[in-house]
Amino acid sequence: MNGLLTDLYELTMAAGYFAAGKTEEKATFEFTLRRLPPHRNFILAAGLPQVVDYLLNLSFTADEIAYLRRLPQFSLAPDAFFDYLARFRFTGDLFAAPEGTPLFAGEPFLTIRAPIIEAQIPETYVLAAVGFQSMIATKAARAVEAAAGRDVVEFGTRRAHTPEAGVLGGRAAYIGGCAGTSNTLTGYRFGVPVMGTAGHSWVMSFCSEKKAFRQLQRVLGESAVQLIDTYEPLEGARVAAQGGAPLAGVRLDSGDFLTLSRQVRQILDEAGLPEARIMATGDLDEYRIRELVNAGAPIDMFGVGTSLATSADAPSLSAVYKLVEMEISGIHRFTAKYSQDKPSYPGAKQVFRAATRDVIARSGECGNGEALLRPVILGGQLVEPLPTLSQARQRASECLAKLPPALRQLEAGEPWPVIFSRELRDLIDRTRHNLLP
Amino acid sequence: MNGLLTDLYELTMAAGYFAAGKTEEKATFEFTLRRLPPHRNFILAAGLPQVVDYLLNLSFTADEIAYLRRLPQFSLAPDAFFDYLARFRFTGDLFAAPEGTPLFAGEPFLTIRAPIIEAQIPETYVLAAVGFQSMIATKAARAVEAAAGRDVVEFGTRRAHTPEAGVLGGRAAYIGGCAGTSNTLTGYRFGVPVMGTAGHSWVMSFCSEKKAFRQLQRVLGESAVQLIDTYEPLEGARVAAQGGAPLAGVRLDSGDFLTLSRQVRQILDEAGLPEARIMATGDLDEYRIRELVNAGAPIDMFGVGTSLATSADAPSLSAVYKLVEMEISGIHRFTAKYSQDKPSYPGAKQVFRAATRDVIARSGECGNGEALLRPVILGGQLVEPLPTLSQARQRASECLAKLPPALRQLEAGEPWPVIFSRELRDLIDRTRHNLLP
Secondary structure, eight states, rough: OTTSSSSHHHHHHHHHHHHOTTTTEEEEEEEESSSTTTTTTTEEEEOOHHHHHHHHHHOHHHHHHHHHHGGGGGTOOOOHHHHHHOOOOOOOOEEEEETTEOTTTTTEEEEEEHHHHHHHTTHHHHHHHHHHHHHHHHHHHHHHHHTTTEEEOOOGGGGSSSHHHHHHHHHHHTTTTOOOEEEEEHHHHOOOOOOOOOHHHHHHHOOOHHHHHHHHHHGGGGOOOEOSSOOHHHHHHHHHHTSSSSEEEEEEEESSSHHHHHHHHHHHHHHOOOOOOEEEEEEEOOOHHHHHHTTOOOEEEEEHHHHHTTTSOOOOOOEEEEEEEEEEEEEEEEBBOOTTTTOOOOOOEEEEESSEEEEEEEETTTOEEEEOEEEEETEEOOOOOOHHHHHHHHHHHHHHHOHHHHHSSSSSSSSOEEEOOOHHHHHHHHHHHHOOO | TTTSSSSSHHHHHHHHHHHOOOOOOOOEEEEEEEEEOOOSSSSOOOOOHOOOOOOOOOBBOHHHHHHHHGGGGGGTSHHHHHHHHHHOOOEEEEOOOTTTOOOOTTSSSEEEEHHHHHTTHHHHHHHHHHHHHHHHHHHHHHHHHHTTSEEEEEOOOGGGSSHHHHHHHHHHHHHHOSESBBBBBHHHHHOOOOOOOOOOOHHHTTSSSSHHHHHHHHHGGGGGGGEOOOOOOHHHHHHHHHHHHHHOEEEEEESSSEEEEEEHHHHHHTTTTOOOOOEEEESHHHHHHHHHHTTTTOEEEEEHHHHTTTTTTTTTOOOOEEEEEEEEEEEEEEBOOOTTTBOOOOOOEEEEEOOOOEEEEEETOOOOOOOOEEEEEEETTOOOOOHHHHHHHHHHHHOOOHSOOOHHHHOSSOOEEEEHHHHHHHHHHHHHHOOOO
């Protein structure tokens, strides 16, 4: 399953490793970020369960193998390679930082150690799966920080890069601190609270706003949130308020949120509906939320769509998955890349997080603080159940609370100190000396 | 299947329409763009087959229905509503512009006409599916335009918003004119040419670059493209050239592409390898490609990843799916939205494309030029097989060739004229008059 969900070059390399007799050589690859995106002080790790599912189920069907055989790139590949693919299973190890851990440039999010073909093929999937969810979880954490205690709800599936990406985006946003998502499948699959009541089409499908609002109250009861801007928002607020209870609240989807929210609050209060909440949706992001919160807008809940579902100001991470170590018959060879501006560093690593800094060390070194990379899969078997999604969300919240306040702000602050251990520095120097003249 | 892959509010509205006795009311929704994204003169329609698959298979499993029953939002919904969901099938009509058609702000990409619940639920999926692929196809067309005849290959799955988005991104990029994709599953599922040979890990896994290159030639033969920048690119080019044929070419993934490509070309030519092609990858987009082409860089093929897979400079479209018309017992009622800056226009529509302008007319009007919206599904049945992916790619190429050259450029030009027919203008005026005091 999913054997072809990868870049072709992973599979041509697999054929090459096979032909070169490397099937028994163990390789260690690590996922790191070259740098943090603009305006980001950390990236929250997310997407690990999807990587685990992928690795534990990775295989090739007969049809998929037949497809590869027909490609010109495999015309010289031996039959034995395709037999190997037919039996393919991931038998290696996965070490990873738990979901919800904030990480910094150069730190491994995860490490895969396996016979080189098994470690190579997952590159594409791992980069996309962890890169995407980590990016969205981080974007969510920014909006939640800006909302200063008010609820933020993820409403962006319609702008997600495919509907299916919306499902995982809603999951990642929850890790980042969102109160819920509009994506129903995210709720069904992952237990994330789901939210949503009615859109403009609901209002337009009735002959009057009043009929639409009354009918919504009958159907949704205490969950009813009236969308008041289809025609004129203050008139909409009055019509909603005249309906009395039950009314969870009203939603503004356009216009000047600061002015409108104050006027709507007054309408609701004067109608004896102080418990009715005001929700704002439409072109919101963390900066706009901060402005509204700082201006004292009486908005109780922010629904964030496009900017969150696409991480609009930073829609990708500079994630890489680099070979750092080979092991043949117990002998280790360290690998690194010295191309311009895109170096990689040799050796399997561990990250130790202490109160004031992180130390990237060689795997097996002792260190102070929390060792962030933990065994997840060993010998192709899951070591123990992964933390639940709620635990991941809790971890994100607790880890972020421990960072200096400047690093939780929306602007780039003084970077969290991340240094290499002496042993790792020595390895880097020796490897460079070996590899370069 | 996929019944829950939608925003919750589509389903709460469905419950509301059901309770309000609207199951027999037919609704027409249309997918349009509020405006074109920055630097875009058109958007290429893409993603229609995914919408068709979705509509023809849309249903709810017993487990999904049980999940909805447990949500607080459905605590007042009648049992009959859940029985309705258990039997749910799409029985309506879909009209759409063929894939590969360039469209402009305000023009319907597609129209769904069905009993209102059946037309409402697809909103979220349709917006994400068509929005994403259209955005990527358009981004690809820009890179292809900039490459001025050189090949552009889509290499971005690792940066896609989930690996699965990469599969459809590769499909969309092919419609936009890319020569192929790195995503193997895109090749398997959709017949798109797949490309890729080896990455840095291949080179690093051998004790020397020379061994790595020779082994790649043995395995890939005439498909071998050597990645030459792992250590030092000119030395890499010399090692690649010394291997002689077979050699498809070399790939540069970092550094100053203009200078390096000239030096590498010289090395290859002096080694008697004038047929060996030079490929550049790494942080390319349509602007960088144009610069390199204009500077005369001897690059034969551009691999574009991040910027294409995420449409980095415009990672979302302002797509909306708006209710424009209701029909009850043969009586039509037209709907529109007049909220600030976010209006919608009433009535089912057709778009006529003539040589110098488009006319958005009412559905059923006669007009000059090509009628862009065609019946795809009628009464829940596919009318005829959709065009093939190659036909969609061909249509994009032919339609773009007919646009004024300024609109194919990378910068925003004088917009293509899009006007409303007199009948549509009359309908807009009358509807506004009816709805607003």
